[in-house]
Amino acid sequence: MVDFNELRSVVRGRVVLDVPMNQYTSMRVGGTCACMFTPADTDDILKFIAWSKDTGQRYFVMGSGTNLIVREGGVRYPVIRIKHTLDSMEIESEDKGAVRLRAGAGMPVAELVRYCADRGLSGTELLAGIPGTVGGAVFMNAGTGEGSVADVVEAVTFIERSGRTKTYGRDEMGFGYRTCRALSASSIVVSAVLALRSADATKVQKKVETVLKVKAQTQPLNKPSCGSIFKNPASGVKAWKLLEEAGMRGVRVRGAMYSELHTNFIVNTGSAAAGDVLALINAGIEKVREKSGVRLELEAVIIGDES
Ligand SMILES: Cc1cc2nc3c(=O)[nH]c(=O)nc-3n(C[C@H](O)[C@H](O)[C@H](O)COP(=O)(O)OP(=O)(O)OC[C@H]3O[C@@H](n4cnc5c(N)ncnc54)[C@H](O)[C@@H]3O)c2cc1C
Structure with missing residues (x-):
């Protein structure tokens, strides 16, 4: 040991x-x-x-x-x-309105978005309201229907389990829907270079405010959660819709509940244990499979041992 x-x-x-x-x-x-x-x-x-x-x-x-x-x-x-460390931010180059910004993996996405909006740098607006760090956003290729990290990243520097440090351009990263092929579970993202454009700061701020407003209206932000539990299936039907049609809206297992505001969020109403959340996940998978024949795939990452 x-x-x-x-x-x-x-x-x-x-x-x-x-x-x-x-x-x-x-x-x-x-x-x-x-x-x-x-x-x-x-x-x-x-x-x-x-x-x-x-x-x-x-x-x-x-x-x-x-x-x-x-x-x-x-x-x-x-x-x-990686939160609260590797959180530097540096403009690497500016040329005819094209700005390359290096952000450390530990930089909170919210701070990155604010930094860009304050300086009139356009590109990160689509990440507004996504909690977490730059490293997590890269690993997950976080985003919304409007776009994802892959749309704004130019290069990513990461350390592999072998101890080798690599820098890959966007095309080498193999970004997909909430995935990134170049990174294994033991890769550690240390920074990312974002390709931004100089823009009118007021317009960038307005866009960020609009995105945040929509999220506040459509996501249960007042309760603990881990965002969307399931990925949207390739067929184009949204996971929340499949869950809703399968009757999961508001369904609880003790302190865990499928949100009434956004059925693809499981919220912790205060006293949930991991087992309650996992039981709800399994129930959601089962009910959707029965109702629509679709096999939902997890977006959330589960780690650790059973009790
Ligand atoms: C209220 C709420 C709303 C959300 N809305 C969205 C949304 O709109 N769109 C969206 O895509 N997601 C959303 N999420 C999910 C989540 O915020 C994102 O997936 C986010 O990018 C995760 O970042 P994190 O730093 O918290 O990563 P973690 O949760 O800590 O980790 C997630 C995964 O990334 C890996 N990882 C993290 N950091 C690194 C690193 N430095 N190097 C290598 N691997 C790393 C971990 O191993 C893990 O597999 C939401 C979550 C909540 C709670």
């Missing part, structure tokens, strides 16, 4: 043992993780990776946990948390 205390002598960043994951995920459920590591910088990640290779230790990378469901049994391996 690896002693995670050892890690403290290897890295400079923060190492905390037995961390309750319900405090680190927006769904607010789940058991503890054995070890949470917040790297000081990219070099610290490389040290961690070397240690994980030497000890044969697996790990999980999280941004800010807004798309994560952690099971009650918790996570027995280290979780590298």
